[in-house]
Amino acid sequence: MEKTEKVGSYEFLAEPFHCDxxxxxxxxxxxxxxxxxxxxxxxxxxxxMLYLSSISRSWVLSRLAVEMDETPRAYDRFTVETxxxxxxxxFTSRNxxxxxxxxxxxGYGRSVWAMIDTETRQPVNILEVNDGALSGxxxxxxxxxxxxxxxxxxxxxxxxxxxxxTGYSDIDVNGHVNSIKYIEHVLDxxxxxxxxxxxxxxxxxxxxxxxxxxxxxxxxxxETEPDTFCVRICKLPVGADEEIExxxxxxxxxxx
Amino acid sequence: MEKTEKVGSYEFLAEPFHCDxxxxxxxxxxxxxxxxxxxxxxxxxxxxMLYLSSISRSWVLSRLAVEMDETPRAYDRFTVETxxxxxxxxFTSRNxxxxxxxxxxxGYGRSVWAMIDTETRQPVNILEVNDGALSGxxxxxxxxxxxxxxxxxxxxxxxxxxxxxTGYSDIDVNGHVNSIKYIEHVLDxxxxxxxxxxxxxxxxxxxxxxxxxxxxxxxxxxETEPDTFCVRICKLPVGADEEIExxxxxxxxxxx
Numbered sequence: 236m237e238k239t240e241k242v243g244s245y246e247f248l249a250e251p252f253h254c255d256x257x258x259x260x261x262x263x264x265x266x267x268x269x270x271x272x273x274x275x276x277x278x279x280x281x282x283x284m285l286y287l288s289s290i291s292r293s294w295v296l297s298r299l300a301v302e303m304d305e306t307p308r309a310y311d312r313f314t315v316e317t318x319x320x321x322x323x324x325x326f327t328s329r330n331x332x333x334x335x336x337x338x339x340x341x342g343y344g345r346s347v348w349a350m351i352d353t354e355t356r357q358p359v360n361i362l363e364v365n366d367g368a369l370s371g372x373x374x375x376x377x378x379x380x381x382x383x384x385x386x387x388x389x390x391x392x393x394x395x396x397x398x399x400x401t402g403y404s405d406i407d408v409n410g411h412v413n414s415i416k417y418i419e420h421v422l423d424x425x426x427x428x429x430x431x432x433x434x435x436x437x438x439x440x441x442x443x444x445x446x447x448x449x450x451x452x453x454x455x456x457x458e459t460e461p462d463t464f465c466v467r468i469c470k471l472p473v474g475a476d477e478e479i480e481x482x483x484x485x486x487x488x489x490x491x
Numbered sequence: 492m493e494k495t496e497k498v499g500s501y502e503f504l505a506e507p508f509h510c511d512x513x514x515x516x517x518x519x520x521x522x523x524x525x526x527x528x529x530x531x532x533x534x535x536x537x538x539x540m541l542y543l544s545s546i547s548r549s550w551v552l553s554r555l556a557v558e559m560d561e562t563p564r565a566y567d568r569f570t571v572e573t574x575x576x577x578x579x580x581x582f583t584s585r586n587x588x589x590x591x592x593x594x595x596x597x598g599y600g601r602s603v604w605a606m607i608d609t610e611t612r613q614p615v616n617i618l619e620v621n622d623g624a625l626s627g628x629x630x631x632x633x634x635x636x637x638x639x640x641x642x643x644x645x646x647x648x649x650x651x652x653x654x655x656x657t658g659y660s661d662i663d664v665n666g667h668v669n670s671i672k673y674i675e676h677v678l679d680x681x682x683x684x685x686x687x688x689x690x691x692x693x694x695x696x697x698x699x700x701x702x703x704x705x706x707x708x709x710x711x712x713x714e715t716e717p718d719t720f721c722v723r724i725c726k727l728p729v730g731a732d733e734e735i736e737x738x739x740x741x742x743x744x745x746x747x
Contacts, residue, residue, distance in 0.1 A: 251530065251540065251664060252523050252671050256704075258664045267508050274507065284507065285566055309664055310541055402679035403686060408507060408514045408565055415508050423658035427704045430659055448512075448683045 241374040242318040243276035244334075249307040256427065259306040262438045263419040266301060269331050269344050270414070272315040276329075281368035287350070292359060295349045296414050297326070300439040302381040302487075303333065303342035312336050318374045324360045325349055327369065330379040343381045384439050387485045389465045393457035396424055401448050412446040412481075421466050421484050424454055429488075433462060437487040446470045446481050453478060462488040497630040498574040499532035500590075505563040512683065515562040518694045519675040522557060525587050525600050526670070528571035537624035543606070548615060551605045552670050553582070556695040558637040558743075559589065559598035568592050574630045580616045581605055583625065586635040599637045640695050643741045645721045649713035652680055657704050668702040668737075677722050677740050680710055685744075689718060693743035702726045702737050709734060718744040 245268075253264035277283040277294075287293055307313045313335050320328040331344030350361045362370055399420065407413040418440065425433075446452060455467040464486045469478040501524075509520035533539040533550075543549055563569045569591055576584040587600030606617045618626055655676065663669040674696065681689075702708060711723040720742045725734040 250523070250527055252526060252669055254664050255659065256662045256664060256666045261660065263660065267506070270508060271506055403511065403681060403683055404517065404519065404675045404679050406512045406683065408510050408512060410512045413508055419660045423660050425659060427659055427662065 254309040298347040298384040301344040302437040305341040393455040397454040433488040434491040510565040554603040554640040557600040558693040561597040649711040653710040689744040690747040
């Protein structure tokens with residue numbers, strides 16, 4: 236692949252231990268592949284995580300939405316295409332297409348990213364990085380026919396459904412709860428018998444603040460429409476008595 | 492690679508979201524790569540999971556031991572070599588070498604597998620599968636310089652340290668708790684501050700019986716020598732009042 240292509244394509248395998256009891260890759264592992272594809276694409280074009288760490292910068296994932304018509308089965312090979320849809324000073328949108336081995340798109344993703352200075356933790360101007368490397372790769376034409384993420388509306392009366400302690404496996408290379416682990420914890424709020432009759436069609440998450448190891452996570456859930464659930468995750472900082480929202484999700488299921 | 496080679500080599504990447512706060516791949520994700528390598532090797536030689544499922548057979552992992560001199564860092568590429576060390580009617584041993592990008596072995600693994608008939612759940616003769624396909628690939632010569640798994644000795648007084656409910660993310664394609672997830676849960680028994688000063692050198696697990704979704708897992712831990720811990724995982728079957736051992740682990744840490 237030439238570095239100058241706007242769209243990057245990366246092949247993945249739905250590994251058997253990444254699949255659920257329906258023999259389909261879980262949304263967490265699929266999300267991880269999308270984020271890997273994003274990083275491979277960015278690295279090859281001069282604005283990946285490895286390069287950024289050398290200049291004390293880092294991408295921060297703000298939103299991720301994934302919508303699948305069909306979820307890859309165990310051992311399926313699939314391709315993740317990814318491209319930058321738009322770029323502003325403080326936010327950039329990156330889209331994804333998941334294409335099966337026959338070349339048919341089976342799902343799409345949308346993501347929004349900010350960039351921070353890893354020393355000050357303050358936002359920095361994305362367009363200034365590496366002489367504006369990113370700007371040259373914007374592809375506003377390629378179709379991504381799923382809804383954009385929107386502010387997930389939840390009432391204050393969403394039911395408290397679980398509290399968990401965060402541990403070693405939750406924590407990423409930056410010392411915060413791993414973006415993918417939140418997805419896994421949210422998926423675990425639904426019973427196996429629910430998954431026997433429902434397929435997760437769309438998953439959307441907005442990250443608000445970071446969680447550190449040892450902080451408790453509290454999950455609140457609300458069914459806002461039939462088979463559509465919103466989940467608010469809050470943390471209780473060590474020693475604090477008031478909780479803070481760390482992220483908010485929406486899950487759209489369909490009867491299977 | 493020719494199908495007739497006894498040793499298979501598969502390249503992997505230490506993906507950033509599979510790394511811990513020390514920026515090294517976690518033992519769970521590394522173990523998953525070993526199991527993938529095992530399956531790729533087996534499939535290419537006529538005795539992989541996909542082929543076996545077509546004849547109502549399945550591999551069952553009985554033991555896994557991994558010992559690392561050095562653990563791959565985020566973004567490191569590494570190769571997993573795997574080969575069959577021995578094969579008997581009801582058990583086969585498969586070894587692994589983890590080789591860094593410079594070609595230096597940085598760790599090894601050992602595993603023991605049985606095969607079952609997926610309808611009767613009874614053991615079957617490995618040597619009869621696919622006209623004895625496996626026998627032709629035994630390589631008893633290639634070195635695997637780590638100790639074999641041995642029966643982990645624990646006293647009855649090991650401390651009860653945690654109880655967890657199993658959920659959607661724990662369950663694999665067979666409807667049982669995923670072999671890799673046990674590793675993650677065991678790693679989570681140790682605090683982040685412990686990992687700040689200790690490196691996991693060796694992890695060993697013996698699987699005894701399967702756990703189904705909804706069964707509670709109980710963890711018992713004992714420090715049998717300085718920085719060497721044994722963990723017994725028991726389950727409490729739904730409606731039962733006596734627990735059953737499901738697996739047993741040994742973790743050897745070294746000061747880092």
